[in-house]
Amino acid sequence: MPRTLSRSEVDQFKAQLCAAAERLIERRGSTDFTMRELATELGCSPMLPYRYFKDKDEIIAAVRTAVLHRFAAALEAPLPAIADPVQRSRAVGEAYVGFAFANPQLYRLMFDLAPVERGRYPELDAAIARARATMTSHVTALVQHGLLQGEPEVIGHLFWSSLHGLIVLELAGQLGPQPGFQKLRAAQIEALINGLRRR
Incomplete structure (x- = not known):
């Protein structure tokens, strides 16, 4: 059973996930990437991002928020x-x-x-x-x-x-x-x- 993460650990991973999404966007010039590709970029399992974000749209919104x-x-x-x-x-x-x-x-x-x-x-x-x-x-x-x-x-x-x-x-x-x-x-x-x- 996975251990419960602290708020700072959750925030840190979400920031790392958003940074990985940002790198993909900069390389591709678009948001046309899959969650599996995002997981590969981050070096985690394909399902792990879903523990922190509902879907890809929520990740893109978080990236846009940080960039703005x-x-x-x-x-x-x-x-x-x-x-x-x-x-x-x-x-x-x-x-x-x-x-x-x-x-x-x-x-x-x-x-x-x-x-x-x-x-x-x-x-x-x-x-x-x-x-x-x-x-x-x-x-x-x-x-x-x-x-x-x-x-x-x-x-x-x-x-x-x-x-x-x-x-x-x-x-x-x-x-x-x-x-x-x-x-x-x-x-x-x-x-x-x-x-x-x-x-």
């Missing part, structure tokens, strides 16, 4: 040291781009999968909310300082959706060297700021 928290942390990291709202916004943008290009498969995992119904995985809901807040909250200071006009959340989503589009095209190899990602991004930011600048 790492993503949000990367965007939050430069903020305490920067007082100027423009520099803060720029730092968030750089952190966003840096994370996406350093982790292309995980970036796709965060945003390209079909949405999960709200409430099914509360921890995933919380991670999504944190990431979205981090991507848009820096705009509030720009509006408060009179640099932009409009609703901060709406403006933040405009910046987010436009940058996401450029990143997806770049990751897919669709932009090409001319004009290139950096030049397009600079033009995109300038166009958005000029359109939203307080007059």
Whole structure:
């Protein structure tokens, strides 16, 4: 009869299982793996993961949750040291781009999968909310300082959706060297700021 595991042991194994799933996702560029393949990656019996997760969907949700928290942390990291709202916004943008290009498969995992119904995985809901807040909250200071006009959340989503589009095209190899990602991004930011600048 298997011994009862402590909470820390359970959490440790679940983290190892999620790390193994993350490695498979990064290698394959998709979530198209079986539970048997996941067990092989981890070096355990095929049935062991089911002691800790209901099914593969629950594992993918846990991986997405962890990745979203790492993503949000990367965007939050430069903020305490920067007082100027423009520099803060720029730092968030750089952190966003840096994370996406350093982790292309995980970036796709965060945003390209079909949405999960709200409430099914509360921890995933919380991670999504944190990431979205981090991507848009820096705009509030720009509006408060009179640099932009409009609703901060709406403006933040405009910046987010436009940058996401450029990143997806770049990751897919669709932009090409001319004009290139950096030049397009600079033009995109300038166009958005000029359109939203307080007059």
